[in-house]
Amino acid sequence: GDKLQAKALAKKAGVSMIPGSEASVTTAQEVKSYAKEFGYPVLLKAAAGGGGKGMRVVHQEGQIEDALKITTHEAMSSFGDGRIFVEKYLEDPRHIEIQILADLHGNMVHLGERDCSLQRRHQKVVEESPSPFMTPSLRNAIAEQALALARQAGYTSAGTVEFMVTPDHSFYFLEMNTRLQVEHPVTEMITGIDLVEQMIRIAAGERLSLTQSQVSFSGHAVEGRIYAEDPSEDFMPSSGRITRFEPPPLGKGLRLDTGVDAGSEVSVYYDPMIAKLISWAPSREKALDQLKDALGQFIIEGPVHNLGFLEQLLYHPKVEQGDFSTHYIEQNMHQDPPK
Numbered sequence: 001g002d003k004l005q006a007k008a009l010a011k012k013a014g015v016s017m018i019p020g021s022e023a024s025v026t027t028a029q030e031v032k033s034y035a036k037e038f039g040y041p042v043l044l045k046a047a048a049g050g051g052g053k054g055m056r057v058v059h060q061e062g063q064i065e066d067a068l069k070i071t072t073h074e075a076m077s078s079f080g081d082g083r084i085f086v087e088k089y090l091e092d093p094r095h096i097e098i099q100i101l102a103d104l105h106g107n108m109v110h111l112g113e114r115d116c117s118l119q120r121r122h123q124k125v126v127e128e129s130p131s132p133f134m135t136p137s138l139r140n141a142i143a144e145q146a147l148a149l150a151r152q153a154g155y156t157s158a159g160t161v162e163f164m165v166t167p168d169h170s171f172y173f174l175e176m177n178t179r180l181q182v183e184h185p186v187t188e189m190i191t192g193i194d195l196v197e198q199m200i201r202i203a204a205g206e207r208l209s210l211t212q213s214q215v216s217f218s219g220h221a222v223e224g225r226i227y228a229e230d231p232s233e234d235f236m237p238s239s240g241r242i243t244r245f246e247p248p249p250l251g252k253g254l255r256l257d258t259g260v261d262a263g264s265e266v267s268v269y270y271d272p273m274i275a276k277l278i279s280w281a282p283s284r285e286k287a288l289d290q291l292k293d294a295l296g297q298f299i300i301e302g303p304v305h306n307l308g309f310l311e312q313l314l315y316h317p318k319v320e321q322g323d324f325s326t327h328y329i330e331q332n333m334h335q336d337p338p339k
Contacts, residue, residue: 003175004047004085010173013152015145018164018172020087028065031086035061038088044068046075047083051271052122054078057089092325093164094133095119096171098146099187101198102156107208110143111187111195112217114160118313120235120329125306126313127183128222129190132284132322138169149176158184158199164326182225182276185255189221189280220284222291224310226258226275228266228303231333237272238303241265248297253280253290266303274305284322288314309333 004024011017019038024047025031035042035058044067046054054075056067068084076082095116102108115131116124130139146161153176160181162174184195193215202208228238245262248254258275260266266274277298279291295311316332318324 002047003045003049004083006175007173009153010149013145013149015149015173016163016171018087018090018174021085024083024085025068026084028068031058031064031068032061034086035064038086041089043087043089044071044084045087046071046079046081047085048079048081049075050079052119054084055122090164090166090172092327093117093166094131095124095162095174095326096131096134096142096165097160097162097177097181098143099181099184099195100146100150100155100159100161101195101202101208102150102159103202103208104156104205105207107211108147108150109208109210109212109215110147111191111193111215113139113142114181114183114186116162116183117324117326118319118328119326120231120333122326124183125225125227125329126222126310127186127225128220128284128287129186130217130220133165135169138165138171142171145171145173149173157202158195167325182273183223185257185276185278186221186223189255189278190217190219191215192218219280219282220287221278221280222284222287223276223278224291224295224314225273226277226298226300226310227306228272228274229306230304231306231309235306237268238305239266239268239272240303242274242300242302244299244301246299247275247277248294253287254278254294255280272303274300285320288320 021034041057041059044056056071058064058067071084072082097114099111113131114127114129116127118126149161160177163171164174165171229235242264247256255278260274279287281287281290292314295307298307
């Protein structure tokens, strides 16, 4: 829950770090000093942040003072903790995370990576596994660092170690999520391992029933997060009663995780995600095609939602090719893709 402490622990574990401050900053002059050291742009981040909140990119010196005030205020109002630190802002990175399992007896495995680079407002909206960007050597290198960090922390249960990866395959620790992730189904679909079951077994004191060599991967899985939000208004959350909720036919390779139905109320007090639609197929192309078809058949009426946006996003040629970064939606989704 504290990104600065996590960075300190990661440094002890020998994990690759994004250049940045090791303590919080409180003045514009401190930010200027770091920006001079790292070069612009830099990123101001809340030490207690999460969910894309408490983050501001600073492109030039004149923006520092306002950005620091806004980020500090947002951090305090969102997390009750106004501490801010500075990092070098990476251009066109991928967001790659490693799923791990660790028991109470010192046994630990990783379950491959998830590519969560398709984001809006620094929050994930489409995730997939395996990453179309990954090579076997890069996967092994990142996974080794993820496991080293977990060992340094004495971590147990399921957990996710997140990294930013640049186009030249340099990678840097971002944070660790010490819980189940929203996107965990794509890992379950390609490994056949029930992460919730594993968490319960670990908590009960059982040893992991598999070694790293027994972890195998099959096919490709893609998840689309279905939100009550308006993509045309910078993804502003929507609310109200769901008057119609008709998912597509679910069969082999198509999974729906949701907690709503027709008659459910989407309030303003919680995250606006209302469902997750997950597609598995032997190949990435088939998994994407199946998800596009399913999104097109999904009917939700009531609050404004992002079903059409997700379908449109998956038709973008660069997305179909697997060629995108965390900035892709921000830079490209004002244009309609060819179909």
